[in-house]
Amino acid sequence: MKRIPMTVQLVFILFCVMAIPTVILTWYSGAQILRNSEHAIAESSLAGLNANRNLNENALNNLTRYTVLLTDGRIFDRIRDYETFAEINSTYSTISNGLSVQQQLTSMNNMSDGVNSSFFYLSDSDYVVSTDKGITKLDRYESLEWLDDALEGQRGIAGVWYPRKLKSGAAVISYVLPLNRLTSTTRGTIVLNLDESQVEQYLRNSGEGQQEYVLMSRDGTIISHADKSLLYTNGNEDPAIRDILGQTQEEGYMFREAGGKRMLYTWSRSTQLDWTYVSLYSVDELMANSQAMHRNIVILTVAIIVAGTILTYFLAIWVSKPARELVRTLRTKGGLGIQRQNELVFLDDAFKRMQEEEEALNRLLHAREKDARSLAVHQLLRNEWSASIDEIFPSACFVVAVLSIDRYRTFVSNNSPETRSYHRYQVMTECEAAFPENMQTQCVYHGEGCFALVINYEQVELGDPDGVIHDRLVKLRDNVSELLGNTVTIGVSRPTEDRDLVSNGLVEAMEAIKHRMISGSGEIAYWQEEDGREGKYIYPVTSERRILNYLDQGDLDNILRELQFIGSEIRSAEYVSYDNIMFLYHQLAGVTIKHLRENNVSTARIFAGRGNIYAALASLETLDELEDYLRDFYGEIIQYLARTPGETNTHGDRIIQYLNEHYREEIVFEEMAKEIGISYSYMRKIVFEMTGRSLIDYMNLLRIEQAKRLLAESGLTITQIASEIGYNNVRSFNRFFRKFEGMAPSSYKAERSRSAQEEPHS
Incomplete structure (x- = not known):
């Protein structure tokens, strides 16, 4: 798509916008037309079937009426006394009476088309009077046993219609009317045989598409059909006919597939005769006109689409002309280096590149502006002149605040360089957004967890304007x-x-920050000038001597009491400087170390793993931290001086046993040391002397050894093993495993599996 010309794309888009809706509309409208036409034709076909049914029923009703009128003339009373063929042929008078009956039957036949024959049978006689064979003996005429079947379901005085075949093979529908006391004084039966072909004429529709018709009795027996071989067979064998007979509606239609053709079945039931009329139509023939109209609509739609395509092409050329000219100009003069792309993609890439260059330029300008402002602030804090200072700080009054992260060394150890860099950016943003707009504020990083904040505002008299600065600093x-x-x-x-x-x-x-040495962390300290106090100095010489004496005696309680006394003296002093406090504790540590060395005590073994004591003291920020450090400092010395080899072994055994039992857990080593009864630093020294490893390394070594066993013997996953041996995540497990084994856990497991497979072969 990126290399297709824009004109072609526009032609395609406009074509889709025009052609697709047109095609969908044509398809939908054509489908609706065909669907509606099908149902309209089905309704029309059903109406035709009902008309044919009514025509057939009217004709049958006329025949029924003619037959009933025949009984009203008492014509049959003339022969009621002649019970035998011989009696009716005995005299001219009796023969004349029989011929009169025959003549009436013939007249009845002539009243309607399609009547094959008719006859009268006098009850208990041995002859019949018929229109086809005259007066003949019963044994010479066709059997009348079917009359019992025909009259089996008769109700009342009305006759019944019964389909059958004559002895000659002709298919007829016979109307059987028995005479009784209510209709005549003569006992007998009138039978009128109507040719099935006459019913066929009534049912055959002269319209297009009719394939066949079916007339069925209540039980599904076919009374009339275009295929004469199906007469008197069971119509239920045809699935479609069976469905029709199972319908509860009196009339209706349905569509079915038959012989690869779509067929329309219409049906109508006669409540008078209890017959079902069915007509079958070919839907294709019925829908010939509708389908022809649909084809014409499709042809017209195609013609419209072709004409629209040509128009779309010229419209696309006209619409795309300005864009093509712009692209031609950019390619000639822009020097963007974008080749083999269509106009739209070219413009998109060109504008994106321009936007990226603009954003990069804006970022560069913003960074340069921020760097310039930061440089100006640094120069101001170094008392160096900068031309942009007046622009940055237009107001008269200045206040400098320094925000210092407490226990910064601990903070550094707990956060990665990337995290600290991100925190630095957040803190500087927070500082510059903390003050209202009428106070110009700039923040720069001053190093070692300190941020210098220059606040510039209008103030006639020096001081905090309405306490705004203090409130903002607190927040x-x-x-x-x-x-x-x-x-x-x-x-x-x-x-x-x-x-x-x-x-x-x-x-x-x-300098104000240093006051947290006594007041504690998390405070807002304001600088106050201390006139005449710089000369005052505190150093507890007496406490120093006592501490050394108590050290020789191994009396830790009195040493701690002296340290508490020194802290109380510092806190109760009217003024004591930060440098004085730091010197005091440095001096105590130095005098103690010197005293130990003079007594041939190895300080290297005592303070192994503690690092530089003086640097550690310098990093502490409050008096409480200094006191805690010195308590541990003297506690380690006393423990070292007082210990015996047996005690060391006892503590060591307890430490190793504790680690072996709890290495799967998250161990807090300070709590572990308290439980064993020694200091944390002393516990670390014991582990190092016994194992040659640090406390943390030894615990991780125990975990890795257990992991190796699980990798070799169990079916646990790497994640499950990491959780089993005490690691919160797989990353830490992988890091320590590589440290001790030089490979990843998965590689170790694969190597052990390979070795296990090779052992049987060896």
Whole structure:
């Protein structure tokens, strides 16, 4: 599609828009016409069948009436006394009476077309008077045993119509009228034989499409049919006829497939005679005119589509002319390098490329503008002049705030570089959006988890305008803490109207941050000048000596009491600087280490795995953290000095046993150390001395050994095994397995399976 010219595509689209609805409309309308025509013709055919039925019934009723009128003339009373053939032929008078009866029967036959013959049988006589054989003996005439079957279902005084074949082979429908006391004084039976061919004339429709007709009695016996071989057979053998006889409606029609043709069956029931009339029509013949009209509609539709296609072509050329000229110009002068594409795709690619270039340019300009603003803010904080400062900070008053992430080293260890970079972007966005529009705010990253925020606003007198800055800083602190999942401390400088003092504001805000050493994390600290206090200095010399004495005595309780005393003295002092506090605890740690070395105690074995003690102290931000660190520091020393080889073995055995029993669980090592009765750091040293591995590595080694056994012996999946041995996800399991075994778990399992298959052959 990308290489098809636009003109061709437009022709195709316009063609589909025009042709498809036209074709659908033609198809739908043609189908509706044919469907409606079928039902209309079916209704018409049913009406014709009903007319033929009425014609046949009228003719039969006339014959019935003529027969009944014959009984009213008492013509049969003339021969009622002649019970034998000899008696009726005995005299001229008796013969004349018999001929009179014959003449009346003949007259009745002549009143209607299609009457084959008729006769009168006097009850208990041995002769019949007939129109075909005259007065003849009963044994010379055809058998009358069928009369009992014909009159079996008779009700009342009316006669019955009964289909049968004469002795001559002619098919007739006989009207049998027995005489009784209500109709005549003579006992006998009048029989009128109507040719089946006459009924055929009544039922055969002169219209087109009729294939055959069927007249059936109540039980399905065929009374009249175009195929004479089917007369008096059971019509139920034809499935369509059987369905018709099973219908409850008095009349109707249905369509069926018969012999590869679509046939229309119409039926109508006679309540008077209890007969069913059926006509069969060829739907193709009936629908000849409708189908011809449908073909003409299709031909006309095709002609319209062809004419529309030609018109569509010229319309597409006219509509696409401006676009083709634009494409020709772009290809000639644009230099876009897009080849072998149609006009629409070319324009789409060209506009997309222009849009991408515009977006890239906008991003570049935005990044350059943001970088320029950040550079200007950094220069302002370094007290360097920048021409864009006046544009960025047009107001007179400045306040510098520093947002510091508490326990930053822990925060770094818990988050990947990508996560920290994303957090940095979020924090800077949050800082710049925290203040109202009348305060110009710019935030830059100052390093080590600190963000410098320069707030510029109009203020005649220095200070916080209506407490807005403090309220916004409180909200900023809460939002960032929730964002990072970590508390933050904010230090705020004094407001100033001197742009050259903004760099001093950064120093003041950083100094204010240090006050969390005593006040704790998560505070908003404002810088306050402490005149005349810089000379005051705290160092508990006496406590230092006592701690060393207690250390020699192995008295941990008194050491902890002295540390608590030092902390209380610091907290109760009117003023103590951050540097003083850090120096005090550094000095205590240094004096202790020096004292141990002077007493030939290996500090390397005591503090193995702890790292640089002085760097660890420097990273602590609050007095509580410093006190906790030193408690563990002196606790490890006392445990090391007081331990014996037997105690070490006892603790080691308990640690190894605990790990062997609980390595599948999520172990909190600090809680484990408390349960065993030693410090966490001491427990790590014992494990390292016994196994040569760190505590975490040894626990993971136990898990991997169990995983190897499960991979070799069980049918569990990798995910199931990871969960079984204590890993929350397959990724961690794969990482540690590769660390200890040098391959993935799946590779290990495949290798073990291959080895197991090769062993029987060897």
